[in-house]
Amino acid sequence: MTTKAVELAKAKVKLTPRRASCAAQDCHACEIRDLTFCAGLDESEIATLSGIALRMHFAKRRVIFHEGDAADMVYNVTQGAVRLCKLTPDGRRQITGFLLPGDFLGLGGRQGYAYGAEAITDVELCRFRRDKLEKLFENHRQLERRLFKIANDELAIAQDQMLLLGRKTAKERLATFLLNLSEREELRGGQGGVVYLPMVQEDIADYLGLTIETVSRTISQLKRDRLIHQTTSHEFELPRIEELRHLAEQT
Amino acid sequence: MTTKAVELAKAKVKLTPRRASCAAQDCHACEIRDLTFCAGLDESEIATLSGIALRMHFAKRRVIFHEGDAADMVYNVTQGAVRLCKLTPDGRRQITGFLLPGDFLGLGGRQGYAYGAEAITDVELCRFRRDKLEKLFENHRQLERRLFKIANDELAIAQDQMLLLGRKTAKERLATFLLNLSEREELRGGQGGVVYLPMVQEDIADYLGLTIETVSRTISQLKRDRLIHQTTSHEFELPRIEELRHLAEQT
DNA sequence: ATCGGTCGATGATCTGAATCAAGGCCGGTG
DNA sequence: CACCGGCCTTGATTCAGATCATCGACCGAT
Numbered sequence A, B: 001m002t003t004k005a006v007e008l009a010k011a012k013v014k015l016t017p018r019r020a021s022c023a024a025q026d027c028h029a030c031e032i033r034d035l036t037f038c039a040g041l042d043e044s045e046i047a048t049l050s051g052i053a054l055r056m057h058f059a060k061r062r063v064i065f066h067e068g069d070a071a072d073m074v075y076n077v078t079q080g081a082v083r084l085c086k087l088t089p090d091g092r093r094q095i096t097g098f099l100l101p102g103d104f105l106g107l108g109g110r111q112g113y114a115y116g117a118e119a120i121t122d123v124e125l126c127r128f129r130r131d132k133l134e135k136l137f138e139n140h141r142q143l144e145r146r147l148f149k150i151a152n153d154e155l156a157i158a159q160d161q162m163l164l165l166g167r168k169t170a171k172e173r174l175a176t177f178l179l180n181l182s183e184r185e186e187l188r189g190g191q192g193g194v195v196y197l198p199m200v201q202e203d204i205a206d207y208l209g210l211t212i213e214t215v216s217r218t219i220s221q222l223k224r225d226r227l228i229h230q231t232t233s234h235e236f237e238l239p240r241i242e243e244l245r246h247l248a249e250q251t
Numbered sequence C: 001a002t003c004g005g006t007c008g009a010t011g012a013t014c015t016g017a018a019t020c021a022a023g024g025c026c027g028g029t030g
Numbered sequence D: 001c002a003c004c005g006g007c008c009t010t011g012a013t014t015c016a017g018a019t020c021a022t023c024g025a026c027c028g029a030t
Helices: A003-011 A043-051 A130-137 A141-167 A169-186 A201-208 A212-224 A241-248 B003-011 B043-052 B129-136 B141-167 B171-188 B200-210 B213-226 B241-250
Strands: A023-026 A053-056 A063-065 A072-077 A082-087 A093-099 A116-119 A123-129 A194-197 A227-233 A234-237 B021-024 B053-058 B063-065 B073-079 B082-089 B091-099 B115-118 B123-129 B194-196 B229-232 B234-235
Touching: A003 B129, A043 A130, A043 A141, A063 B053, A072 A130, A072 A227, A082 B043, A082 B141, A093 A141, A093 A201, A093 B141, A123 B234, A130 A141, A141 A169, A141 B082, A141 B091, A141 B141, A169 A194, A169 A241, A201 A212, A241 B141, B021 B141, B043 B129, B043 B141, B073 B129, B091 B141, B123 B129, B123 B213, B141 B171, B171 B194, B171 B200, B171 B213, B171 B241, B200 B213
Parallel strands: none
Antiparallel strands: A023 A053, A053 A123, A063 A116, A072 A123, A082 A093, A082 A116, A194 A234, A227 A234, B021 B053, B053 B123, B063 B115, B073 B123, B082 B091, B082 B115, B194 B234, B229 B234
């Protein structure tokens, strides 16, 4: 880590302080009602959940919470994209995840949150006080079981990411990343083979354990190899998805 | 990845096939009763748990389960050390965790286990059928909550490991690793500043995303710097733990 | 005691990705 | 519409760690 790099890295922490608008939530009308942990609840459960949910808006670049903050809230992303960041004291950053509509936010803390959360785009969130949610579990065990399942899924995803960070080449990392986004897009009802990248290349670099230059070069190379095709500034097509999958060395 | 490396890597998969001895379990007499998810249960709960627990033994190098196996069992490690492995098709390996007495095994699968588990030393395990354990949850919510907490802890640990793999230098990785083991040793009632390493350097390399040569060289360097001191073939002292902590860039 | 295998240490060399450096593109703004 | 700043691209060079190659210590089996 050079001096210059440290300066640049410190500059990463120039986000707008936390601030957000709020409103009561109507879960019945929620756009992601079928996607996340509230999926498949019966009417009464939805109504109860609605009672403790608070709808929030965060503008692009706003901090939702910091690493180490008391972890007394959990969230559901209903619109936009969020990044989860960890920082070393000297400013190196690791992004441990990107959240998209339907994703759950706030698990994985012991004392405080294990990571900070920042809005990549304008973001709509549905917020729950953790203690109220846990109270709800007493009569709605289904909800608790679902949350446990989400924690399990995240754990499996984290393990995959460790394999990527520990053992994959830059090209394999990019291929894996694009395929993962494509799969999530499909789960959310989008078409396969098209991915939308709301984040900038610096975010991708910090997620994949690379530098922006390597990300840019590798994307250029994948384009030259016709494995990906950029349609707009934030959208890519994956025309030869099987080859990409092979490149990613999917275990 | 060179051809030679692939050959070597494939050789990693020369473990003895799964086989183990079993016996009924008496949780009252368990040596780690205060350490793990059964800690602090009342007599009746311990008795119930005892009823569905099966004590197992795995010899050194034996496979406990493979990545992708149906995840219908969970375990508690009571003696010995276990490694969790993920492999790429061409044989590169990432170890996603080491388990020691008191640690829980088997979370983090979607369909099957997200990783394989192998005995590093001779291992004693306490095995539970997942469905029976879940049945138990209905009347023992405490147990379920504790398991959820374990999943949360593992998630936080996984995030820390991502930061390590994505952004730390070799020296920082080793320092972090040794400190983590030291902390776990203390939790298990051992003294701080002394760590026991049951695994070989190849395992450490595959856990930290390095090669065996780099691990060996870095350990040599830490010894020269008098930050660690090797007492026996598997035991180290950390005489200047604060300096080591600084080196590890603890966030 | 002798072998054979595993494990760890260390030197020499190579290389993938980082770093350093310079421009280019584009969208927003005065 | 010209300027500015954020973001991306690409070339040149460096470097941390990988790879390749030995060697020695240890240990269990014969």
